[in-house]
Amino acid sequence: MTYAGFLLLFLLIPLGILVGFLRERLLDRRYLTIAGILTLVALIYMAPWDHFAAIWGLWSWRNSHSWGIRWWAIPPEEYLFCALEALLAITLTFAILTRNERHNNLSVSKSSSNKNSNNTYLAPPPENTCHDKTITPTSPSSTHNERADRENAS
Amino acid sequence: MNHWTYLPFLLVWALPVILIQWLVGWRYLWRERGQWIWIVPGLCIYFTLADAVAIKAGIWHFDTQSLIGLWLGPVPIEEVLFYLLTAMMLVQGFVITWRGNKS
Numbered sequence: 001m002t003y004a005g006f007l008l009l010f011l012l013i014p015l016g017i018l019v020g021f022l023r024e025r026l027l028d029r030r031y032l033t034i035a036g037i038l039t040l041v042a043l044i045y046m047a048p049w050d051h052f053a054a055i056w057g058l059w060s061w062r063n064s065h066s067w068g069i070r071w072w073a074i075p076p077e078e079y080l081f082c083a084l085e086a087l088l089a090i091t092l093t094f095a096i097l098t099r100n101e102r103h104n105n106l107s108v109s110k111s112s113s114n115k116n117s118n119n120t121y122l123a124p125p126p127e128n129t130c131h132d133k134t135i136t137p138t139s140p141s142s143t144h145n146e147r148a149d150r151e152n153a154s
Numbered sequence: 155m156n157h158w159t160y161l162p163f164l165l166v167w168a169l170p171v172i173l174i175q176w177l178v179g180w181r182y183l184w185r186e187r188g189q190w191i192w193i194v195p196g197l198c199i200y201f202t203l204a205d206a207v208a209i210k211a212g213i214w215h216f217d218t219q220s221l222i223g224l225w226l227g228p229v230p231i232e233e234v235l236f237y238l239l240t241a242m243m244l245v246q247g248f249v250i251t252w253r254g255n256k257s
Contacts, residue, residue: 001207001208001211001213002213003208003213003214006204006207006208006211006213010201010204010207030252030255031252034248034251034252035248037251038244038247038248038251041247042243042244045171049163049167052163053160053163056157056158056220057157057217057220058157058158058159058160058163058216058217058220059160059214059215059216059217060214060215060217061213061214062212062213062214062215064212065211065212065213066213085201085240085244086244088197089193089197089240089241089244089245089248090244090245090247090248092193092197093190093193093244093245093248093249093252094248094252096189096190096193097186097189097190097249097252097253
């Protein structure tokens with residue numbers, strides 16, 4: 001197996017499956033921006049570290065198993081590994097965080113549509129709520145004055 | 155030894171990032187811990203297994219003089235720690251930025 005084959009098998013294919021599973025959920029500008037920036041930061045932070053490890057000989061790659069190119073002392077496949085690992089971790093975390101958000105949103109809209117089939121939960125609170133409040137003896141007088149002022153103005 | 159060995163070189167590189175992430179985003183990381191915490195060991199196990207395949211296939215190899223000498227099969231323990239720490243940096247980085255600039 002070559003380094004490119006390794007990337008395909010262990011990174012590209014799992015990432016492809018994840019993308020296929022999430023599909024339009026990934027068309028989220030905030031996710032795309034954060035994923036892009038974090039991947040870039042990961043590459044920039046990894047490169048000098050990996051470079052020094054390579055020139056010190058902490059680890060090395062066999063030319064017979066890679067494209068044989070070096071950017072700094074690092075094969076291009078290594079940059080791809082870093083970028084794909086970042087995308088895989090970020091996208092998996094995104095999938096898990098937003099799965100729960102979706103569950104919450106679904107249950108919210110479900111419960112409100114059960115109470116009111118016209119889906120009016122987005123409408124402002126009914127006027128009498130405010131009215132009730134102003135005539136309660138315990139409410140602060142400023143609330144009453146504010147309401148009176150508004151009524152005078154209109 | 156005229157150069158760093160793998161373990162200190164890894165810790166000096168990764169731990170400051172993790173520390174800063176907790177200093178900056180501990181509120182989000184702690185509140186959301188039930189959601190993201192399991193992704194980290196999950197990714198670590200997955201990449202350790204993939205690493206074992208790569209080492210067996212001869213794609214990369216390590217200078218045994220620079221390792222502490224503990225292995226999980228063909229994988230040096232430092233490499234397992236590398237995947238644990240990189241998964242932490244990435245997952246925590248995403249949790250903080252995703253929760254932190256919520257529109």
